[in-house]
Amino acid sequence: MSDRLEEFRTYRQRMNDRILAQDNLDIRRFFALDGRVYQEGALPVATKELLGLVASLVLRCDDCISYHMAGCREAGVTDEEIFEALSIGLVVGGSITIPHLRRAVDFLDSLDGQS
Amino acid sequence: MSDRLEEFRTYRQRMNDRILAQDNLDIRRFFALDGRVYQEGALPVATKELLGLVASLVLRCDDCISYHMAGCREAGVTDEEIFEALSIGLVVGGSITIPHLRRAVDFLDSLDGQS
Amino acid sequence: MSDRLEEFRTYRQRMNDRILAQDNLDIRRFFALDGRVYQEGALPVATKELLGLVASLVLRCDDCISYHMAGCREAGVTDEEIFEALSIGLVVGGSITIPHLRRAVDFLDSLDGQS
Amino acid sequence: MSDRLEEFRTYRQRMNDRILAQDNLDIRRFFALDGRVYQEGALPVATKELLGLVASLVLRCDDCISYHMAGCREAGVTDEEIFEALSIGLVVGGSITIPHLRRAVDFLDSLDGQS
Amino acid sequence: MSDRLEEFRTYRQRMNDRILAQDNLDIRRFFALDGRVYQEGALPVATKELLGLVASLVLRCDDCISYHMAGCREAGVTDEEIFEALSIGLVVGGSITIPHLRRAVDFLDSLDGQS
Amino acid sequence: MSDRLEEFRTYRQRMNDRILAQDNLDIRRFFALDGRVYQEGALPVATKELLGLVASLVLRCDDCISYHMAGCREAGVTDEEIFEALSIGLVVGGSITIPHLRRAVDFLDSLDGQS
Numbered sequence: 001m002s003d004r005l006e007e008f009r010t011y012r013q014r015m016n017d018r019i020l021a022q023d024n025l026d027i028r029r030f031f032a033l034d035g036r037v038y039q040e041g042a043l044p045v046a047t048k049e050l051l052g053l054v055a056s057l058v059l060r061c062d063d064c065i066s067y068h069m070a071g072c073r074e075a076g077v078t079d080e081e082i083f084e085a086l087s088i089g090l091v092v093g094g095s096i097t098i099p100h101l102r103r104a105v106d107f108l109d110s111l112d113g114q115s
Numbered sequence: 116m117s118d119r120l121e122e123f124r125t126y127r128q129r130m131n132d133r134i135l136a137q138d139n140l141d142i143r144r145f146f147a148l149d150g151r152v153y154q155e156g157a158l159p160v161a162t163k164e165l166l167g168l169v170a171s172l173v174l175r176c177d178d179c180i181s182y183h184m185a186g187c188r189e190a191g192v193t194d195e196e197i198f199e200a201l202s203i204g205l206v207v208g209g210s211i212t213i214p215h216l217r218r219a220v221d222f223l224d225s226l227d228g229q230s
Numbered sequence: 231m232s233d234r235l236e237e238f239r240t241y242r243q244r245m246n247d248r249i250l251a252q253d254n255l256d257i258r259r260f261f262a263l264d265g266r267v268y269q270e271g272a273l274p275v276a277t278k279e280l281l282g283l284v285a286s287l288v289l290r291c292d293d294c295i296s297y298h299m300a301g302c303r304e305a306g307v308t309d310e311e312i313f314e315a316l317s318i319g320l321v322v323g324g325s326i327t328i329p330h331l332r333r334a335v336d337f338l339d340s341l342d343g344q345s
Numbered sequence: 346m347s348d349r350l351e352e353f354r355t356y357r358q359r360m361n362d363r364i365l366a367q368d369n370l371d372i373r374r375f376f377a378l379d380g381r382v383y384q385e386g387a388l389p390v391a392t393k394e395l396l397g398l399v400a401s402l403v404l405r406c407d408d409c410i411s412y413h414m415a416g417c418r419e420a421g422v423t424d425e426e427i428f429e430a431l432s433i434g435l436v437v438g439g440s441i442t443i444p445h446l447r448r449a450v451d452f453l454d455s456l457d458g459q460s
Numbered sequence: 461m462s463d464r465l466e467e468f469r470t471y472r473q474r475m476n477d478r479i480l481a482q483d484n485l486d487i488r489r490f491f492a493l494d495g496r497v498y499q500e501g502a503l504p505v506a507t508k509e510l511l512g513l514v515a516s517l518v519l520r521c522d523d524c525i526s527y528h529m530a531g532c533r534e535a536g537v538t539d540e541e542i543f544e545a546l547s548i549g550l551v552v553g554g555s556i557t558i559p560h561l562r563r564a565v566d567f568l569d570s571l572d573g574q575s
Numbered sequence: 576m577s578d579r580l581e582e583f584r585t586y587r588q589r590m591n592d593r594i595l596a597q598d599n600l601d602i603r604r605f606f607a608l609d610g611r612v613y614q615e616g617a618l619p620v621a622t623k624e625l626l627g628l629v630a631s632l633v634l635r636c637d638d639c640i641s642y643h644m645a646g647c648r649e650a651g652v653t654d655e656e657i658f659e660a661l662s663i664g665l666v667v668g669g670s671i672t673i674p675h676l677r678r679a680v681d682f683l684d685s686l687d688g689q690s
Contacts, residue, residue, distance in 0.1 A: 015562035026267050026547040033263070034555045037206045037256050042195035047162055051200055054166045055173045055207045056556070060636070061520070063559035080157035085166055087601040091152045092170040094439025095609045096631070099638035102590035130447035141432040141612050148608070149440045152601050171441070175291070176405070178444035202256040209554025210264045211286070214293035217245035267551045272540035277507055281545055284511045285518045285552045310502035315511055317371040321497045322515045324669025325379045326401070329408035332360035371497050378493070382486050382666045387655035392622055396629045396660055400667045403630045425617035430626055436612045437630045475677035478684070486662040494670045516671070521635070523674035
């Protein structure tokens with residue numbers, strides 16, 4: 001696993017632990033709910049991760065894109081499928097998403113050990 | 116078909132015709148591209164319409180939601196699948212999407228002839 | 231109560247009932263959580279409603295603004311306090327919020343029975 | 346002048362008067378500043394109105410689009426120039442701006458007395 | 461004071477000075493107005509800083525969040541109050557705000573000298 | 576040319592090449608369209624770059640701002656014109672754009688070899 005990916009995951013885990021240790025039940029409930037909606041249901045995990053990926057791209061959140069890109073890969077989504085989903089996000093969200101698209105593909109390559 | 120749905124489609128078609136009649140090649144190219152990304156590819160049309168639906172919900176565009184909701188139905192997406200997709204959009208985009216979620220479900224019901 | 235306010239509340243209630251009747255546990259959980267965060271805690275209800283109002287103004291959601299404007303009034307927030315909160319939303323969110331500010335103040339006046 | 350345009354202007358004026366009558370100096374200052382940035386300077390009014398138009402399109406605010414569309418026309422901006430500006434807004438902001446583009450062109454036509 | 465906090469403040473001050481040195485009166489007026497709306501009024505400074513914090517969280521601007529987090533602390537806002545405000549921002553703005561929430565809490569801890 | 580500017584351009588070019596090498600025709604078409612809308616037409620390149628700059632500022636994308644800031648300079652846009660355009664973006668988009676305004680002016684200075 002690349003350093004960049006490792007750093008992303010470590011920081012994410014450390015701060016999630018910090019936030020969930022705080023005595024605020026509503027934030028904990030939100031985090032639990034955030035995990036549940038991507039679980040297998042009528043829609044398979046792969047489709048749900050693609051939905052999370054495209055929602056993250058049009059809202060332009062790099063960390064969220066990285067998270068769901070990794071989820072797509074774990075669920076066996078192919079390159080061709082990922083790029084079709086990204087093309088929908090690009091057309092819906094416009095050229096303002098392009099810098100995020102660049103970092104998304106860069107992250108995908110680092111997931112695949114290519115860079 | 117309900118009056119509301121008919122009105123939505125008529126206005127959409129009339130203004131698209133008006134815009135495409137204008138002598139601006141780039142806008143015409145964008146409209147063509149906007150149609151192409153939802154066509155069958157590595158991902159089936161149903162998945163692509165769900166991606167369009169969730170992207171539209173988190174970006175909070177009622178007309179775009181209606182358009183892809185109709186596309187989902189035409190592609191045979193079930194109620195259970197639509198609501199799972201909407202739940203992802205709701206969690207990603209937050210309570211600010213709820214008024215759009217209400218109108219989305221209202222539109223879905225009018226598509227189904229229930230209201 | 232004005233017709234406009236009544237119409238807003240009736241539609242909101244009808245569609246909330248419709249959505250919660252659907253068999254989707256995650257959406258129901260989100261709706262429950264959405265209610266809980268505005269309840270009395272370390273911060274009083276008035277402050278929480280003001281937070282909801284300003285968040286809704288900068289995100290430019292008329293229905294959400296109306297909902298929290300009514301909540302502010304019920305919690306006893308004064309005109310002067312509401313306009314100070316709106317001025318923060320206006321400066322943070324910019325002139326793009328002005329059409330929503332107009333409708334927010336119009337709604338406030340209809341709440342107060344002035345229009 | 347069409348009824349739609351007249352209604353837009355009357356509501357805008359009435360609510361601006363209402364808001365400025367409120368005893369909140371910061372909101373009044375913001376409204377004054379909002380007028381000043383579009384005045385003739387190093388950039389001509391036509392260019393500034395086009396900047397306001399494209400900013401409003403990518404942020405997807407119908408009232409703001411209408412306001413600057415009228416400003417463009419008053420400053421003598423041609424159809425061809427307006428559509429080139431709109432094409433930039435469309436590409437930057439993506440297909441999510443299309444419903445606003447439809448209403449923008451509809452408003453432009455009503456300004457020109459064509460509908 | 462941690463290095464990160466110091467770096468944030470130094471860059472902010474240097475670039476503000478650079479921008480205000482430019483001969484553009486409207487930008488200077490905006491910066492002045494931006495300071496004024498958070499001053500004591502009908503609402504206390506603590507409430508205004510919380511409004512700025514939540515507006516910044518739902519609009520997902522890390523620098524703005526940091527600025528108002530520091531303002532909250534200076535105004536004596538407690539941990540419990542800050543996390544209740546953050547929970548409102550999280551529910552309104554959705555999971556897309558979570559990466560900003562992580563950095564917000566990280567910054568809060570660095571303000572408090574804990575990391 | 577400063578290191579920062581060089582790094583920005585190298586990464587941009589490398590990832591654009593990577594993305595365009597992927598077998599996805601729609602993404603390639605979007606990238607081509609993204610280039611075309613800024614070409615000389617009824618509006619001069621300078622105006623189009625200013626439109627891209629302000630759209631990027633209100634949508635708060637640092638890379639897009641940098642790209643169009645460089646385009647403005649290449650098209651001979653003066654400091655006074657750039658700051659007038661930025662003041663429109665600031666008023667339309669609000670104080671949430673200020674951190675991006677800081678980085679925009681910092682980038683402008685590095686373009687001009689001042690920092």
